[in-house]
Amino acid sequence: MDSMQHVPIILVALPMVFAAITVLFRSKSGLQKALNIGVFAGLFVMSFSLLLDVWNNGIIVYEVGEWGKYGILLVADLLGAGMVVLSSLISLMAMIYATDYMDRKALDATFFPLFNLMAAGLNGIFLTGDIFNMFVFFEVLVLSSCGLIVLTGRGDHTKMADKLEAIFKYLILNMVSIILMLVAIASLYATVGTLNMADIAVKIAYLAETGTLPWHIHVIAMMLIVVFGYKAALFPLHFWLADVHPSAPAPIHAMLSGMVIKVGVYGILRVHYLIFHESMFMLQPVLILLSLVTITVGATSAVGQYDLKRLLAYSSVSQIGYVLLGVGMGTAYALTAAMVYLVNHAIAKSMLFLATGETLYHAGTKDIRKMGGLVQSAPFLSIIFLIGAMSIAGLPPTGGFFAKLVLFDAGLGAEYYIPIGIALVFAIFTLFYLFRTWLSIFWGEVKEHDKEDAFKTRNPTIAIKISLALLACVVIFLGIYPEPLIVLSSTIAEQLLDPQPYIAAVLERSVR
Amino acid sequence: MTTLITKTVSKACVPIIILFSISLLFAGHDYPGGGFIGGVMFASAISLLYVVFGLKYIDSIYSYQWDKWFASGLLLASLTGFGAMLFGYNFLRSSYLLASLPLAGDIKLLSTTLFDIGVYLVVIGSLLYVFKGTGEDE
Numbered sequence: 001m002d003s004m005q006h007v008p009i010i011l012v013a014l015p016m017v018f019a020a021i022t023v024l025f026r027s028k029s030g031l032q033k034a035l036n037i038g039v040f041a042g043l044f045v046m047s048f049s050l051l052l053d054v055w056n057n058g059i060i061v062y063e064v065g066e067w068g069k070y071g072i073l074l075v076a077d078l079l080g081a082g083m084v085v086l087s088s089l090i091s092l093m094a095m096i097y098a099t100d101y102m103d104r105k106a107l108d109a110t111f112f113p114l115f116n117l118m119a120a121g122l123n124g125i126f127l128t129g130d131i132f133n134m135f136v137f138f139e140v141l142v143l144s145s146c147g148l149i150v151l152t153g154r155g156d157h158t159k160m161a162d163k164l165e166a167i168f169k170y171l172i173l174n175m176v177s178i179i180l181m182l183v184a185i186a187s188l189y190a191t192v193g194t195l196n197m198a199d200i201a202v203k204i205a206y207l208a209e210t211g212t213l214p215w216h217i218h219v220i221a222m223m224l225i226v227v228f229g230y231k232a233a234l235f236p237l238h239f240w241l242a243d244v245h246p247s248a249p250a251p252i253h254a255m256l257s258g259m260v261i262k263v264g265v266y267g268i269l270r271v272h273y274l275i276f277h278e279s280m281f282m283l284q285p286v287l288i289l290l291s292l293v294t295i296t297v298g299a300t301s302a303v304g305q306y307d308l309k310r311l312l313a314y315s316s317v318s319q320i321g322y323v324l325l326g327v328g329m330g331t332a333y334a335l336t337a338a339m340v341y342l343v344n345h346a347i348a349k350s351m352l353f354l355a356t357g358e359t360l361y362h363a364g365t366k367d368i369r370k371m372g373g374l375v376q377s378a379p380f381l382s383i384i385f386l387i388g389a390m391s392i393a394g395l396p397p398t399g400g401f402f403a404k405l406v407l408f409d410a411g412l413g414a415e416y417y418i419p420i421g422i423a424l425v426f427a428i429f430t431l432f433y434l435f436r437t438w439l440s441i442f443w444g445e446v447k448e449h450d451k452e453d454a455f456k457t458r459n460p461t462i463a464i465k466i467s468l469a470l471l472a473c474v475v476i477f478l479g480i481y482p483e484p485l486i487v488l489s490s491t492i493a494e495q496l497l498d499p500q501p502y503i504a505a506v507l508e509r510s511v512r
Numbered sequence: 513m514t515t516l517i518t519k520t521v522s523k524a525c526v527p528i529i530i531l532f533s534i535s536l537l538f539a540g541h542d543y544p545g546g547g548f549i550g551g552v553m554f555a556s557a558i559s560l561l562y563v564v565f566g567l568k569y570i571d572s573i574y575s576y577q578w579d580k581w582f583a584s585g586l587l588l589a590s591l592t593g594f595g596a597m598l599f600g601y602n603f604l605r606s607s608y609l610l611a612s613l614p615l616a617g618d619i620k621l622l623s624t625t626l627f628d629i630g631v632y633l634v635v636i637g638s639l640l641y642v643f644k645g646t647g648e649d650e
Contacts, residue, residue, distance in 0.1 A: 009603040021583070023580070
C-alpha cells in the first residue's frame with residue numbers, strides 16, 4: 001500500500017525524467033526505442049493499478065511537497081484515473097507504432113523527449129486537483145505537441161511548408177485560448193481566493209446558498225467553455241483541427257485526435273460539473289445546440305473530402321459532437337453515455353489513424369480517388385481499417401455500437417427527441433462516408449499498376465502490426481463485453497453529479 | 513559589434529555577471545533571486561560573448577551542447593523530487609540541514625537548492641539552445 005501511494009505523482013513525473021534522459025542519450029536509437037516502450041508499458045500498468053486502487057479504496061489525494069493545507073494536490077478519482085488509463089493505453093500503442101513508423105532522423109532528434117513531455121502533460125491534466133496547475137499542464141501539452149507535429153514519418157505526404165503553417169495556426173490560436181483561460185482563472189481567484197478546485201466548489205456553493213453569487217461567475221464559466229470547447233473542437237472553434245491534425249505524422253495524429261481533443265471534454269466534465277453547478281442551467285442548452293451544429297458541420301464536411309487524413313479529421317470533429325451532446329444533456333445516464341462514447345471513440349479513432357498512416361505509406365498517395373483494390377496487397381490493413389470504421393459508424397460487434405446505443409437511449413430517456421433525431425441522421429452520414437472511403441480504398445480495381453512492385457516492399461512491420469492488432473482486440477472486446485466500461489462510466493457519472501465525496505476527500509484530510 | 517572596446521569590456525564583465533548570477537541562484541527563497549533569474553542572467557552573459565566574439569570563434573574554443581545542459585537540469589530537478597520518496601516522504605518534500613562549515617560559518621543546506629540548480633540549468637540550456645540555433649540559421 002505504501003508504494004502505491006506515490007503512483008499519481010510517478011505517472012506525471014516519470015515521463016518528465018525520461019524526457020531528460022532521452023535528450024542525453026539521443027544517438028543510441030535501439031536503446032531509446034526499448035527504453036521508451038518499457039517506460040510507457042510501465043506507465044500503463046501503473047495507471048491501471050491506480051484505477052483499481054481508486055475503484056476499491058475511494059479517491060486518492062496526494063500532496064506534492066507536503067505543504068500542508070495550501071499545497072498543490074494531485075487528486076485521482078475515477079474520472080481522472082480512468083482518463084489516465086485511456087491515455088496511457090493509446091500512448092503505449094502510438095509509441096510501439098512510432099518506433100517503426102517515424103523517420104530515423106525524427107526519432108533521433110526530438111520525438112522521444114517531446115512524446116514523453118506530452119504524456120506528462122496529459123497525465124498532469126487528468127490528475128491535478130488545482131485549476132492553475134491544469135493551466136500549466138495545458139501549456140506543456142500544447143508546446144510539446146507543436147514540436148511533434150512538424151516531425152515526419154514514412155507515410156507522411158505533407159509538405160514542410162504546410163506543416164509550419166498548421167503549427168503557426170495551432171500555436172497562435174492555442175495561446176489566445178490559453179490566455180483566455182488565464183484570465184478566467186485569475187477572475188475566479190480574485191472572487192473566491194483559492195485555486196484548489198474542491199475549495200472553489202465549496203465557496204461558490206456557499207455564495208449561491210446565501211444568494212450573493214456574483215454575476216461574473218457565469219461569465220467565467222462561459223469563458224472556460226470557450227477554452228475547453230476550443231480544445232475539443234466545438235463548432236465555431238473547430239476550424240483549426242482539419243488543418244493541424246492531418247499535418248501530424250500518424251502516431252501523433254492518433255494521440256491528438258484520440259486523446260488531446262478529449263482533454264476539452266474532460267475539462268468541461270471536471271471544472272463545470274464540479275465548480276459551476278449554478279451556471280449549468282444556461283450552459284447546457286448552449287452545449288447541446290453547439291454540439292449538434294458540430295455533428296452536422298463535421299459530418300457534412302467529411303462527406304466532401306478526398307484527402308483521407310482530412311476526412312478522418314472532420315470525422316473527429318463530428319464525433320466529438322456526440323460526446324459533448326451527452327455532456328450537454330447532463331443526466332446521469334447521458335453522462336454515462338458520454339464517457340462510454342469518449343472511450344470508444346478514443347480507441348477506435350486512434351486505431352483508425354494508425355491504420356491510415358500505414359495505408360497512405362502503402363498506397364503512396366493521400367488522395368482517395370487514386371487508391372483502389374488495396375485489399376489484395378494489404379489484407380491486414382483492410383481488416384483493421386474496417387474494424388475502425390465499423391466502430392466509428394456504430395455497427396456491432398464493435399464498441400462503437402454500444403456507445404451510440406447508450407447515447408441515443410439516454411437522449412430518448414431524457415426526452416431530447418429533436419437533438420437525438422438530428423444526431424441519428426448524421427450517424428447515417430458517418431456510416432456513408434466511412435464505408436464509401438473503405439470501399440474505394442480497399443475494393444475495386446487496382447488503380448496504379450506501375451506501383452504494384454512497390455507495394456510488396458511497403459508492408460507493415462511487426463511492431464506496427466502488433467500495436468494495430470492489440471487496439472483492434474480492445475475495440476472488439478468493448479463491443480462483445482461492454483459491461484465493465486458501462487458500470488465504470490455510470491459510477492463516474494454519479495460522482496460527477498454528486499461531487500461531495502470528491503470535495504470531502506480533498507478538504508477533510510489530515511494535514512501534517 | 514566586434515570592436516576592441518566591446519571585446520575588452522565584455523572580457524571584464526562576463527566573469528562578474530556569471531558570479532552575480534550564481535550569487536542570485538543561491539540567494540533564492542529568502543531573498544529575491546532563484547534559479548530562473550540566475551539562469552537568465554547567465555544566459556545573457558554567454559549570449560553577450562556570442563554577439564561580441566561571434567559564434568564561430570566561441571565554438572572553435574569549446575562547442576557547448578546546450579541541450580545537454582537543459583536535459584541534465586531537468587533530470588536534476590525531477591530527481592530531487594524523487595529523492596524525497598527514498599526517505600519515505602512525498603514528492604518534492606523539502607528539508608534542510610544546519611551545518612557549520614569552515615570559512616563559510618553556519619549555513620542552511622536546503623534540499624530545494626538542488627531543485628533550483630536544476631531550474632538554473634534548464635533556463636540556461638533552453639535559452640542558449642534557442643539563441644545559438646537561431647544564430648546559426650543562415
